[in-house]
Amino acid sequence: MSDTVLNDLEVASKSVVLQAAKQFAETLGDTPQFREFEQSYFDFRRDAEAQNAIQEFQKKQASLKALLMLKAVSDEDQQELQRLQDLFYQKPSVLRYTKAQEELNTISQEIGDLLSETIGLDYGASCKTGGCCG
Amino acid sequence: MVLRVKQEAAVDKETEMTSAISAISVTLLEATSVLAENLVQSEPFLRFQKADRRLHADQETMRLLTEFAELQQKIRAQHYTGAITELDIKRLRELQTTISTNDAIQDHGMAQELAIAFLREVNQEISNLLGVDFASLTRRAGGCC
Numbered sequence: 001m002s003d004t005v006l007n008d009l010e011v012a013s014k015s016v017v018l019q020a021a022k023q024f025a026e027t028l029g030d031t032p033q034f035r036e037f038e039q040s041y042f043d044f045r046r047d048a049e050a051q052n053a054i055q056e057f058q059k060k061q062a063s064l065k066a067l068l069m070l071k072a073v074s075d076e077d078q079q080e081l082q083r084l085q086d087l088f089y090q091k092p093s094v095l096r097y098t099k100a101q102e103e104l105n106t107i108s109q110e111i112g113d114l115l116s117e118t119i120g121l122d123y124g125a126s127c128k129t130g131g132c133c134g
Numbered sequence: 135m136v137l138r139v140k141q142e143a144a145v146d147k148e149t150e151m152t153s154a155i156s157a158i159s160v161t162l163l164e165a166t167s168v169l170a171e172n173l174v175q176s177e178p179f180l181r182f183q184k185a186d187r188r189l190h191a192d193q194e195t196m197r198l199l200t201e202f203a204e205l206q207q208k209i210r211a212q213h214y215t216g217a218i219t220e221l222d223i224k225r226l227r228e229l230q231t232t233i234s235t236n237d238a239i240q241d242h243g244m245a246q247e248l249a250i251a252f253l254r255e256v257n258q259e260i261s262n263l264l265g266v267d268f269a270s271l272t273r274r275a276g277g278c279c
Binding site for chain 2: 026028105127
């Protein structure tokens, strides 16, 4: 296909593609899964108990940072860290947010697969920036 | 009769649950499809498809790429056993030189980079509106992270 032929085809301009992207984002933003994700995150952030629980966990984790890197944490400290993590994950607002996140991930992954299949590139991997975890 | 109603209710409930599992609405599917079709018809993607067709139609180039990938894999495996041969290294360098000057491969690489850059812009637009990186939501757990 020469460039002339390329120009003769129906080419979607950048603004048309961005408009489709906007429409897609609005539609996804309106789904029950996305709304629940947003609301549960908002509620989690306002949940003082959950915020205290995460702070306690993070405080303990920070105090053990060097030992964790060396994998030299004592059994006692390891158990305490696990206990604090479990306490955090058992908070109702955290459970709700985690569930909402999983459900949003599930539909997003399906959408990502559909997009990747059509465009011939892995959507998620292509949009990563910097490093393997970017 | 009551039982029948209950059975029907149970079937309805099951249908509800099934649709909750594959929970993409028709509207969302349509919006996804419109986005995908527009992306495919955009200039960067049309160029990428053209470069991809050209590359795959070039049998000699495809053979070179396969040989390069296989040799890379062989050398990687030999790295651990210390059994890398000079002949393999020499051939790998030859292939690297050939690939770096091959038009179809270079054109494909460039077209892919441009398509990815455009895809990132589109993802940025979506993510800005949602307030969360959409691409990261589409990735499955696993790999290095």
